[in-house]
Amino acid sequence: MKKLNVEDVFSSRLRMKILKMLNQVGELNVSDIARRLSVNYETTSGHLKVLEDEGILQHQVFGRIRLYRLNERSAKAKAVQNLIETWEKTQQ
C-alpha cells in the first residue's frame, strides 16, 4: 500500500475535522462521525480508511459497531495530537 505524503493527508478539511473530533471526544462510530460532519456514511468511511491506512487511526469492532479512535501506539497520531492541542492553545 502506497503511503501518502503529509500534504495529501492533511489537505482534506474533513479529515482534519475527523482528527480534531476524535482528539476531543476519544472514540466514535462511523455513523456518529458522519452525522457530526453532516456528510454521508460512504464519504466518512473513505476518509477514515485513509487515516487508518496511514496508521493515525485504529478501530475496534463490536458486533455491527465499528469504533474509531486515534492510534495511541502511532507516532503520527501523537504528532497530530500535539499539533491540534498546540494550535488550540495558541488560539485562546
Added chain:
Amino acid sequence: MSQYRNVFKDETKLDINYVPYKLPHRDRELRLLTEFFSFELQTPDKMAQRVLITGDVGTGKTALSQRFGADIVREAVKRGINLRYIHVNCREHRGSLFLILQHVVSAFHPNFPKRGYSAEELLSMLTEVLDDENVHVVLALDEFDSLVELEGTEAVYKLTRLQETRQNRPQRLSLICILRNLNVIASLDLSTRSTLQSNVISLQKYDRQQLTDILKDRILLAFKPATVPEETVSLIAELAFSENGNARFGIELLWRAGKYANAEERDIVTPECVREAVSSIIPAMRKSDLVSLGFHEKLFLLGTARLFKQTQKAQVSLTEAEQAYTIACEESNAKPISHTQLWKYVKTLSAIGILKAEVSSTGSRGRSTLIYLPRIPAQELEKELVALLEKGEA
C-alpha cells in the same frame, strides 16, 4: 451581620450517595457477600455468580452492595486482577434491559452509539467488550424489580444465563440483583427463578438501637463535636424506626435538622429542629385536627407542647405532661380532669398522629408512659393552640 454558625463539619457525609467505610450492623451480610464472590480474587475466569439482596426501604441494600463493590475492587487492584464493579439503578433506566446494558457498555466506551441495534445484540456486544478489555464485572442491578416488571422472564433469563452460552471462555459477568420484595421473582419462570434464588441475602429492618448506632456514626463524620445531643439522636432513631426501620429516612432527617439549626443560628441540633424538619417533609399537623379537639384535650396538648419547648427533650413522662397541663388549666381557670381521662387523651392524640405514646418498663418504679412529640414543632403547636383557645373554639 452575625457570624454564620454551622453545626456541620462535612454535610456530604449525609448525602444519599455517600457510602460509609463502616456499615454498622451489616458486618455479617458483608462477609457473606464477600464470600459469595471470593472466586473473583482467586479464579475469576472460572465462574460467575448471581446474588440477590433483598430488604425494605432504608435497610442498607444499596450501601451494602456499594461498600462490597468498593472493597472487592480495591482488593482486586492489589492482586493485579482487572475487576470492575458497576452499579446501575434499573428504575432510572426505566426498567429497560437495553438502557441498562448501554449504561454498562458506556462505562468502557462512553461514546458507544445509542441506537441501531437490539438489546440482544447489545448483550452480545457487551461480552465482546469485556473480552476486549479482559475485564471481569460485578454488575449490581439496583431496583431489579423494575427490570422484571418491564422485561419479564425472557430478558432476565438471557442476562442470568449469559455465561452458559460461552462455554470454555472466561467468565466475565456476575450479578447482584437488589430488590425490596422477593415476590417479584415469582413472576419469572422456574429455571430463571432457580438460577437467581440460590444465593439470597435478606436484610432485616433496623431496630431502634441499630438506628441509633448508624446515626451516631454519621454524626461523627458529618457534624462538629457536641452539636447533636443524645435527645436528638434518640428522637430521630424513634422516627426512623416508626418509618419501618428506615435508616435512609433517619439520615436525611438528621441532615435536614442540621439545616434548621443553622438557619436558626443555633449551636446545637435540638429535638425541636428535628420536629421542624419532619413537618417540612410530612405535613403532620392539620389544623382541622386541632379544631376538633375538646377543651381539655387542647389544654393538655398546650401544656405538653410548652413542656417540650422549654425542656428541649425528645420525650417526656405522662406525669410531667400532667403537671404542665395543670398549669395550663390554672391559666384558663379550668379545673383539671382526672389522670385516667388524660391517659385516654394521650391515646386519642396518638391515634391522630400528633403525639406518640410508649409504655416504658425499664424504670425502677414499674411502668411509666413516655410521650413523644415526633412530627410537629412544639412552638408551632403552642401558637396554634393558644389561638384556638383564645377564639374559644372549644
